[in-house]
Amino acid sequence: MDHSKMEFRNVSFRYQDDMPWVLKNVSFTIHANEWVAIIGHNGSGKSTIAKLMNGLLFPQEGEIYVNGQLVNQETIWDVRKNVGMVFQNPDNQFVGTTVRDDVAFGMENHGMPRKLMIERITESLSAVGMSDYEYHEPHRLSGGQKQRVAIASVLAVSPKYIILDEATAMLDPKGRKEILNTVLDVQDQRNLSLVTITHDLLEVTQADRVMVMNEGEVWLEAGPREVFSRKEQLQKIGLDTPFVTKLAEELQSAGLTLTREPLNHQELLEELWTLRSRM
Template sequence: MSEILSLHQVTFSYTPEVAESRNAVDDVNFAIQEGEWIAIVGHNGSGKSTIAKLMNGLLFPQQGEVRILGKPLNEDNLWQSRSQMGMVFQNPDNQFVGATVQDDVAFALENNGIPFEEMVTRVHQALAQVNMSDFMNHEPHHLSGGQKQRVAIAGALALKPKLLILDEATSMLDPQGRMEVLQTVQALRAEIGLTVISITHDLEEAMLANRVLFMNDGKKFAEGLPSEIFSLGDKLVELGLDLPFAWKLSKLLQQEGVPLLGQHITEEELVNDLWTSNFNK
């Protein structure tokens, strides 16, 4: 695998002229390989949203550098670098500009001067990839929250990016909509090897990632597999995050004397453990 994005000793402050001001991002280092799903988690104010802006060039660090495909991100290559990324934001209603779903997916392609015949092909392909082909002529604002975010993902995919960044993209969705979006992302990774960065405060979403970066007060507090991050347990709660339901239930069951092999991060793991424990009795 090749490196697709990295931060090297990146520091950023919104008030650099104030000597005692706190850095929003403080000496952060990490690298993301092609095909990975990385979750960046943290409480509000932890620095994760600032990292999103640094990754797509909305902000530039005061120290260190951001690299896209091995090249330092700067004003000279900003638009070329952004063409390698697709962004999906928190509120889907703020992203729509077209009268219909297909118009909306085509909008960025038109702005990038894609020939009409190729544009039509890309729109059809992108909507098929997110299972929204049947809604091509629907008005976006009549869709459910999950459907809107799937259309937003299609708009990003139509540009054929190497990297998809989800910036709190499921935080305003109901459980059904959240499941639709996350299943779509999982399918895309399996189908086309898409690299995904999920910026979220939802640890259940972070469980789907290959690796989790845990931010706190602008610093990288911890990095590792989801199971390694969740093993921090109550420390995560102290720092403003809510543990997955299955993890909390596992702990409560163990406190009540129910034999379990450990604390689980998915409901499926917990159910299997309970079934096995009782079956063996």
């Protein structure tokens, strides 16, 4: 039986007994080596999902399985070896006085042997392009560099799943793109599953699959092309669509027929070239 997946089975969660449910009967599966983007307006439950994946919270109803193992108080440390989390604000994740100490911290928590730790520090910093900063103080780094170190710290534990919870939100577009490329390189090298919780629509267009959350429920699960083709419905639940999607819609309403929903500038250009050659 293949256990390499993460599964939510009928999960419901609320922060207190007298508060409304933040998640209501949520079920989904994330497979090995897959990139799933989770989107939804604020309060739709997406960040709560991230914290449940990593055992920072536990559901009142339903079960969560990581590689066949039920997530609960007893299994939490095993689960965290498999599920690494990078948050929006890297400053909250720094504990060491140097970048090196910081990357070592997670491994120390898991009681890894020192020789392995030294190897992993080198490998992880190299994977995120931060080898030259091993002895720097984390608070002196730029936002993008801090996020790279946070990713290296997670990678060092060698998880099977990496969750980025709004991890690029505080960066400018260039920094966002760099961090995303870094993570995608790593995913490629290590066959990781990637879960990104994000507002960045360009990031969403590149994912294998998109999960749209609305009011604590899975509203839609589909490929990015299908998700963004439902512009009007997305807008009704308070979500925007990428600029290219909007432009394509304007062109269609002006009488141009496009064969498919373009996801980026390149695809839109190809559509327009095809149209021109048919004229």
